[in-house]
Amino acid sequence: MSPVRHAIPPERWPTAAEAGASRLFSPLTLRSGLLLKDRTWVPAMVPWRATGDGVVTPALLEWYRRFASGRPGTLVVEATGVRDVPSGPLLRVGHDRFVPGLSSLVAAVAEASAGETRLVLQILDFLAIRRRPERGRYLREFLALTPRHRERMAALRPGLDVADDRTLREALSACSEAELAEVLDERERRDLDFGARELVTDVHRPDVARLPQTLPPLFAAAAERARRAGFDGVEIHAAHAYTLASFLSRRNDRDDGFGGGLEQRLRVPLAVLAAVRERVGPDFTVGVRFLAEEGIAGGNELADALVIGERLARAGADYLSLSRGGKFEDARQPRVGEAAYPYTGPSGRLCMPSVFDSEPPFGTALRHAAAVRAAVRAAGHTTPVVATGGINGFGLAERALAEGLADLIGAARQSLADPDWFRKLREGRGSEVVRCEYTNYCEALDQQHREVTCKLWDRLFTAGDRASLSADGRRRLTAPAEGWSPRRHSTR
Numbered sequence: 141m142s143p144v145r146h147a148i149p150p151e152r153w154p155t156a157a158e159a160g161a162s163r164l165f166s167p168l169t170l171r172s173g174l175l176l177k178d179r180t181w182v183p184a185m186v187p188w189r190a191t192g193d194g195v196v197t198p199a200l201l202e203w204y205r206r207f208a209s210g211r212p213g214t215l216v217v218e219a220t221g222v223r224d225v226p227s228g229p230l231l232r233v234g235h236d237r238f239v240p241g242l243s244s245l246v247a248a249v250a251e252a253s254a255g256e257t258r259l260v261l262q263i264l265d266f267l268a269i270r271r272r273p274e275r276g277r278y279l280r281e282f283l284a285l286t287p288r289h290r291e292r293m294a295a296l297r298p299g300l301d302v303a304d305d306r307t308l309r310e311a312l313s314a315c316s317e318a319e320l321a322e323v324l325d326e327r328e329r330r331d332l333d334f335g336a337r338e339l340v341t342d343v344h345r346p347d348v349a350r351l352p353q354t355l356p357p358l359f360a361a362a363a364e365r366a367r368r369a370g371f372d373g374v375e376i377h378a379a380h381a382y383t384l385a386s387f388l389s390r391r392n393d394r395d396d397g398f399g400g401g402l403e404q405r406l407r408v409p410l411a412v413l414a415a416v417r418e419r420v421g422p423d424f425t426v427g428v429r430f431l432a433e434e435g436i437a438g439g440n441e442l443a444d445a446l447v448i449g450e451r452l453a454r455a456g457a458d459y460l461s462l463s464r465g466g467k468f469e470d471a472r473q474p475r476v477g478e479a480a481y482p483y484t485g486p487s488g489r490l491c492m493p494s495v496f497d498s499e500p501p502f503g504t505a506l507r508h509a510a511a512v513r514a515a516v517r518a519a520g521h522t523t524p525v526v527a528t529g530g531i532n533g534f535g536l537a538e539r540a541l542a543e544g545l546a547d548l549i550g551a552a553r554q555s556l557a558d559p560d561w562f563r564k565l566r567e568g569r570g571s572e573v574v575r576c577e578y579t580n581y582c583e584a585l586d587q588q589h590r591e592v593t594c595k596l597w598d599r600l601f602t603a604g605d606r607a608s609l610s611a612d613g614r615r616r617l618t619a620p621a622e623g624w625s626p627r628r629h630s631t632r
């Protein structure tokens with residue numbers, strides 16, 4: 141395991157009076173008219189608690205209730221699929237049958253926060269990805285044979301009956317690695333090594349070619365369902381490894397008017413935003429999450445994000461939430477039978493910076509948020525910007541607001557480590573905050589699609605504790621009730 145390179149910085153916590161007078165705990169009204177009681181924000185985190193059909197479960201309600209009891213100004217519900225297609229245990233909003241479950245989530249958060257926390261649903265589309273295949277199976281079954289394979293194999297194995305598919309596949313599976321390198325093209329090699337993955341540039345596939353037409357109504361319908369379920373808003377997920385981010389990417393070289401230059405790459409996300417807005421009206425919050433930089437070779441840089449932010453603001457986004465990285469392109473090779481995970485490579489470290497990185501993870505993305513915010517402001521828009529990434533203390537949050545680096549303060553893992561932390565700050569009980577260690581145990585669980593928990597509390601139990609447990613029966617699924625401390629509780 142890598143060494144921990146950075147200590148959690150000490151913090152001077154505010155008194156209740158200081159917190160009450162702070163920028164962090166001052167209100168903000170979005171363009172939609174939505175009043176946020178303060179600038180505290182819990183960004184989307186997938187906890188892997190939905191059913192295999194994407195439906196809200198009691199464990200999911202508990203998860204959000206626990207965050208809501210800390211009374212953040214805004215809580216963003218995890219990435220939720222807009223299509224009505226099997227998506228594993230990803231939460232879904234692609235059909236009216238998902239509305240009752242989502243309404244119960246809204247009710248749970250309203251009750252636990254006494255109506256103080258605004259609730260936003262993050263809505264996403266993603267393209268198909270397959271698990272890494274076993275080599276023999278890939279060559280015998282999955283590889284689509286082309287004239288190129290026949291030509292190359294004819295050269296490598298003179299006399300082989302390359303017209304016969306079965307013979308050809310058997311010969312392919314008997315090839316050495318060096319021979320295979322001559323036969324497979326770059327895409328086929330990647331499909332074999334990482335699992336096949338659909339790209340927005342696969343315009344030879346009719347469904348991918350039609351995405352510019354199919355995505356806007358899908359997102360609009362999802363947003364309308366979220367509104368019906370009682371959410372305060374939706375967040376269009378145009379970040380990380382998913383479809384809208386892929387349209388925005390410099391690596392999108394579609395030549396049908398939806399790729400190439402940034403104006404073309406922006407067309408689909410802007411069409412989605414317009415369709416959503418048209419469906420839900422001006423008084424429902426519609427934010428967009430996108431990348432301040434992709435962190436991959438040939439990907440978007442901060443310069444792209446400045447333009448993207450300004451265009452989204454001009455198009456009427458109620459807020460802009462920034463993230464970084466989280467791409468498939470540099471993901472670690474998965475084991476056979478597993479799917480690639482977009483947070484395992486260098487771009488993944490940008491997304492969820494840790495104490496193992498060379499740079500300290502604390503407030504690491506504030507510089508990017510500041511640049512996007514400045515570009516948006518320079519163009520005359522007041523659209524608030526949410527900064528996220530290692531923000532773990534009052535001083536850092538307050539400085540970011542005072543210096544105009546951001547308007548809203550996102551804290552994902554710190555809120556997972558201690559869901560009450562914002563409330564403790566507000567009440568002048570900062571010394572009771574349990575501080576995230578940024579060692580990414582939670583992220584490793586997410587990677588395996590296992591129920592996400594925090595290492596600081598998932599083995600802590602009090603006498604008579606009725607905590608719900610993970611599938612393996614060993615970990616509690618939500619933080620203990622307020623007043624716990626990693627040092628004072630017993631472990632089992």
Ligand SMILES: Cc1cc2nc3c(=O)[nH]c(=O)nc-3n(C[C@H](O)[C@H](O)[C@H](O)COP(=O)(O)O)c2cc1C
Pocket residue numbers: 183184185186187218219262377379429463491492493528529530531550551552553554582583586592
């Ligand atoms: C377990 C886990 C799940 C996440 N799921 C999502 C998600 O569904 N959508 C999203 O935009 N970001 C997701 N993220 C990224 C966070 O929203 C956030 O950007 C990142 O953790 C960095 O912020 P932090 O340093 O405050 O944790 C997830 C992060 C974690 C740790």
Ligand code: SF4
Pocket residue numbers: 553554556557575576577578579580581582583593594595596
């Ligand atoms: S497991 Fe807990 S302490 Fe570790 S990074 Fe995740 S939230 Fe922070």
